[in-house]
Amino acid sequence: xEFNYNLPVNLLFGRGKSNRIGIEVAKYGxxxxxxxxxxxxxxxxxxxxxxxLLKEAKVEYEIFDKVEQxxxxxxxxxxxxxxxETGCDxxxxxxxxxxxxxxxxxxFSAKNPGDISEYIxxxxxxxxxxxxxxxxxxxxTGSEGxxxxxxxxxxxxxxxxxxxxxxxxxxxxxxxxxxxxxxxNVLASVGFDALAHNMEAYVSKAGQPLSxxxxxxGIKSLAENLPKVYNDPTNLEAWDKVTxxxxxxxxxxxxxxxxxxxxxxxxxxxxxxxxxxxGLAALTxxxxxxxxxxxxxKYNDISKLIGGSSAKNCADAIRSFLEKINLNVTLGExxxxxxxxxxxxxxxxxxSKPSIINHPREFTLEEIKNIYYEAL
Numbered sequence: 001x002e003f004n005y006n007l008p009v010n011l012l013f014g015r016g017k018s019n020r021i022g023i024e025v026a027k028y029g030x031x032x033x034x035x036x037x038x039x040x041x042x043x044x045x046x047x048x049x050x051x052x053l054l055k056e057a058k059v060e061y062e063i064f065d066k067v068e069q070x071x072x073x074x075x076x077x078x079x080x081x082x083x084x085e086t087g088c089d090x091x092x093x094x095x096x097x098x099x100x101x102x103x104x105x106x107x108f109s110a111k112n113p114g115d116i117s118e119y120i121x122x123x124x125x126x127x128x129x130x131x132x133x134x135x136x137x138x139x140x141t142g143s144e145g146x147x148x149x150x151x152x153x154x155x156x157x158x159x160x161x162x163x164x165x166x167x168x169x170x171x172x173x174x175x176x177x178x179x180x181x182x183x184x185n186v187l188a189s190v191g192f193d194a195l196a197h198n199m200e201a202y203v204s205k206a207g208q209p210l211s212x213x214x215x216x217x218g219i220k221s222l223a224e225n226l227p228k229v230y231n232d233p234t235n236l237e238a239w240d241k242v243t244x245x246x247x248x249x250x251x252x253x254x255x256x257x258x259x260x261x262x263x264x265x266x267x268x269x270x271x272x273x274x275x276x277x278x279g280l281a282a283l284t285x286x287x288x289x290x291x292x293x294x295x296x297x298k299y300n301d302i303s304k305l306i307g308g309s310s311a312k313n314c315a316d317a318i319r320s321f322l323e324k325i326n327l328n329v330t331l332g333e334x335x336x337x338x339x340x341x342x343x344x345x346x347x348x349x350x351x352s353k354p355s356i357i358n359h360p361r362e363f364t365l366e367e368i369k370n371i372y373y374e375a376l
Contacts, residue, residue: 003208007254009145010171013244015236018175021050021092021135022057028131028170029090031060033083035103036094037067041137044181050094050135062086064106067095070269070276071102073116073153079106083130093134093169096190097141097150097276100134104149104167107132117153120162129166137178139243140190140277142197142250144172152270159270160351176243180233188325189277191226191242195219195306195321196280197249201256203291203298203360211252216301218252221245223306227324260287260363263355264371267344270351274334281327282334282375287359289315290371294360332376341372 012020025032032054034047041047047063054061064079079102082088091110093103109116112126119126134144143149149162182190198218201211221241228238264287265279292299292311299311308317322328336344345368348356356363363371 001209003210005208005210005255006165007145007168007251008165009168011145011174011247012171013174013247015175015177015240017173018046018049018135018178019053020173021133022053022055022059024171024173025054025090025092025133026057026059028133029059029088031062031086031088032090032092033079033086033088033106034061034063034092034094035067035079035099035106036063036065037096037099038065041094044137046094046137046178050092062088067099067102069098070152070159070273071098071105071150073151076102076105076109076116076151080109083110090131090133093132094137096136096138097143097193100136100141100143101149101151103134104132104143104169105151105162108149108162108164108167116151116162117158119164120151120160126164127166132167132169134169134172135178136172136174136246138182138186138190139179139246140193142194142246142248142253144169144174145247145250146254148254150266157270158347158351159266174243174247176236176239179239179243184230184326187230188327189275189281190246191222191230191277191325192281192322192327193277194246194249195222195226196261196284197253197258198222198245199302200259200261201249201252202302203295204256204259204358205360206358207256211256214248215252215256216305218245218248219302219305223321230325257358258355259359260291260356263352263359264348264368266352267347268331268334268336270347271340271344272335278327278329278334279331281322282329282331283371285315285318285322286371286374288318290363290367291359291361298360330376331372336376338373338376341369344372345369
């Protein structure tokens with residue numbers, strides 16, 4: 001047995017930990033670029049709280065609030081321009097997965113000029129980066145615990161991750177209390193993304209003992225607690241477990257990678273800007289139906305953890321779970337058309353080939369097309 005597990009991030013986890021934002025940011029710079037979304041942190045009061053905490057810690061700041069639900073490479077360049085104009089020396093990502101991903105890429109691009117797509121596709125390498133502090137407000141991507149930053153190129157529609165240890169945060173402040181203001185529909189989609197991370201890492205060919213242990217715990221925690229917080233957002237103990245499982249989901253894909261569901265979803269949201277978790281919900285049960293025989297032991301575990309009885313009915317167990325959080329959806333309902341299947345299938349093999357190879361059953365191009373058709 002041989003494996004390597006390297007994840008140099010300082011995780012500060014617990015209710016009320018967001019009160020440390022100023023203290024932590026001050027360790028890494030004197031002027032912060034606060035990367036956030038257009039409304040949620042303003043409505044919740046978190047942005048105002050953060051500004052006050054930075055002032056207390058004598059940290060100056062600029063606010064960049066233009067990040068989309070599927071962040072664009074062009075938005076990253078806008079953020080870099082603000083850094084150049086204002087002299088920010090630390091990047092603070094305040095929001096959900098899209099915000100954190102954008103913050104990481106802005107911090108990277110500030111030190112690595114040129115087309116970020118060239119770094120994403122491995123044509124260029126970069127190691128320098130501005131220090132990053134992340135504060136997640138959704139329990140989905142786990143971006144606070146990994147080296148990924150998923151971006152969409154608006155010209156090519158390619159949606160793919162920048163992957164480099166350089167963009168692992170110096171500190172991630174994970175406060176479950178920040179999750180409680182999410183609308184139900186957002187919670188369902190981000191929560192299923194977290195579950196998908198853990199399930200995919202668990203069956204991944206690149207998995208190893210530590211990632212298996214963490215993803216098993218993550219699946220169990222989400223299966224038991226995501227419906228609880230969906231129905232009762234005041235259940236703070238359940239929020240603790242859901243939030244930790246989300247962070248674990250980010251950590252395990254840092255090691256084990258994602259598999260076919262994420263690989264096939266990225267072309268969907270790259271083309272149509274759909275909510276990532278909804279795209280996963282449309283694809284995952286069908287992919288599992290066509291995969292369970294490739295790793296009966298692992299799919300048997302997943303099935304039992306989420307309410308099924310065997311690997312054979314794992315897909316149905318996932319569908320039943322999706323019903324509990326009102327997330328049963330088809331690609332057709334998300335705006336995908338039959339005419340899109342050809343492009344999405346080709347794009348999947350272009351941008352997501354490693355994820356397809358990583359899956360327990362490696363699908364052919366024709367099989368990928370058929371899955372897309374079935375998911376319509």
